[in-house]
Amino acid sequence: MGMGTGGPAGAGGPAGAGEPAGAAGEFALHGARIIVRAGALADAAALVRDCAPGCRPIVIADANVAPLHAAPIAAALGTDLLTFPAGEASKVRARWAALTDELLARQLGRDTVVVAVGGGVCGDLAGFVAATYLRGVPVMQIPTSLVAMIDAAIGGKTGVDTPHGKNLVGAFHQPALVLIDPLALRTLPADHRRAGMAEVIKHGVIADEPYFHWIAAHGAALLSPIVADEVAQRLVLGSVAVKVHIVAGDEREGGRRRILNFGHTIGHAVEHLSNYDVLHGDAVAIGMVAEARLGELAGWTLPGLADEIRDLCATLGLPVRIPSAFDAETILSLTRGDKKARAGVAEYALPLRLGEMNVGEGRYALRMDEGLVRAAIEATR
Numbered sequence: 001m002g003m004g005t006g007g008p009a010g011a012g013g014p015a016g017a018g019e020p021a022g023a024a025g026e027f028a029l030h031g032a033r034i035i036v037r038a039g040a041l042a043d044a045a046a047l048v049r050d051c052a053p054g055c056r057p058i059v060i061a062d063a064n065v066a067p068l069h070a071a072p073i074a075a076a077l078g079t080d081l082l083t084f085p086a087g088e089a090s091k092v093r094a095r096w097a098a099l100t101d102e103l104l105a106r107q108l109g110r111d112t113v114v115v116a117v118g119g120g121v122c123g124d125l126a127g128f129v130a131a132t133y134l135r136g137v138p139v140m141q142i143p144t145s146l147v148a149m150i151d152a153a154i155g156g157k158t159g160v161d162t163p164h165g166k167n168l169v170g171a172f173h174q175p176a177l178v179l180i181d182p183l184a185l186r187t188l189p190a191d192h193r194r195a196g197m198a199e200v201i202k203h204g205v206i207a208d209e210p211y212f213h214w215i216a217a218h219g220a221a222l223l224s225p226i227v228a229d230e231v232a233q234r235l236v237l238g239s240v241a242v243k244v245h246i247v248a249g250d251e252r253e254g255g256r257r258r259i260l261n262f263g264h265t266i267g268h269a270v271e272h273l274s275n276y277d278v279l280h281g282d283a284v285a286i287g288m289v290a291e292a293r294l295g296e297l298a299g300w301t302l303p304g305l306a307d308e309i310r311d312l313c314a315t316l317g318l319p320v321r322i323p324s325a326f327d328a329e330t331i332l333s334l335t336r337g338d339k340k341a342r343a344g345v346a347e348y349a350l351p352l353r354l355g356e357m358n359v360g361e362g363r364y365a366l367r368m369d370e371g372l373v374r375a376a377i378e379a380t381r
């Protein structure tokens, strides 16, 4: 990682992996200033102005988040708030076109700054509007769901879904500012809190063993909306630090960034097979258990890791078994058609032990014998 691309910036950087961190954190990543601080939303307008002096901000949020968190920010900025219906169904080209037309109708120019306040749907959609408006204007991400705070808002991927699949049309567009206030999670519905915890656990497994143990020590208490401010902050900060450090060295996913795919090869197949009835986070939990088992069967992963991941996921209310109706052959065939597959061969990011992934000739993507995958699937029933 180069200087200034991904390290903690400023004195308030996060504590080393897993240390209890009461302090706020700030990072610099590919031109993005990333701030994690309990209570930061109250200063959002000032920080937006600070980051883009003289620009004309426009705020975009879904209909749930608009009254809760976005309206006060738009009011403080003295600007309009554009809203759209909440949910994945809004992450489509028609909605991208409608929002773009709203900007055009306001005759907003190249001094526009899009401020996306909300979950990953809003971040991806509004980010894609910003990426393409007048060939690109800056975006600021103010994530309010756990998934958006620790995953979607960091890394610069934006885009929309198509009838052919999710996230198939989009652009890399790094935000100028990512403002993360863990206290916004207080209003997040319980199922979305749980789903986000799967990616949090993943971050512990792939890069931060002490963080994994910290999560395990707090267990189900982390699901409470009234968890102490410093615990909420530590939770978000630990995960943001992992994602930032991984993306810092690999902006467009050529190498180490692939370790973020742990649990996602079998996870995506399960998600797909359920017709998206199984939530992404739930599918990732199942996928992590199955893929850790696969690593164990291949003799790479420290025996016992799959059980350890399974137990922590179960403690947090995440599913850990592949439904018996999902047959192994169908899962295998879906993994061959996964976005990550190359020439029809599935690839896996597999752990060696907590905090350490298999490098696999620098590609962090391993091709596995399908007999072993089948056995791992059956062992995850």
Ligand SMILES: NC(=O)c1ccc[n+]([C@@H]2O[C@H](COP(=O)([O-])OP(=O)(O)OC[C@H]3O[C@@H](n4cnc5c(N)ncnc54)[C@H](O)[C@@H]3O)[C@@H](O)[C@H]2O)c1
Pocket: 062, 063, 064, 065, 068, 069, 086, 087, 088, 091, 118, 119, 120, 121, 122, 124, 144, 145, 146, 147, 148, 151, 152, 153, 154, 155, 156, 157, 158, 166, 167, 184, 185, 186, 187, 188, 189, 192
């Ligand atoms: N760009 C990336 O790198 C990346 C990474 C991971 C996920 N994603 C995308 O993110 C999306 C999933 O994100 P998500 O889970 O945040 O979905 P989401 O944006 O639909 O948010 C989930 C629900 O929570 C509500 N919500 C959000 N914050 C809230 C709050 N503080 N209080 C009350 N309600 C709140 C939303 O209105 C919505 O109903 C998917 O489309 C996925 O593809 C993108």
Ligand SMILES: [Zn+2]
Pocket: 199, 264, 280, 284
């Ligand atoms: Zn995921």
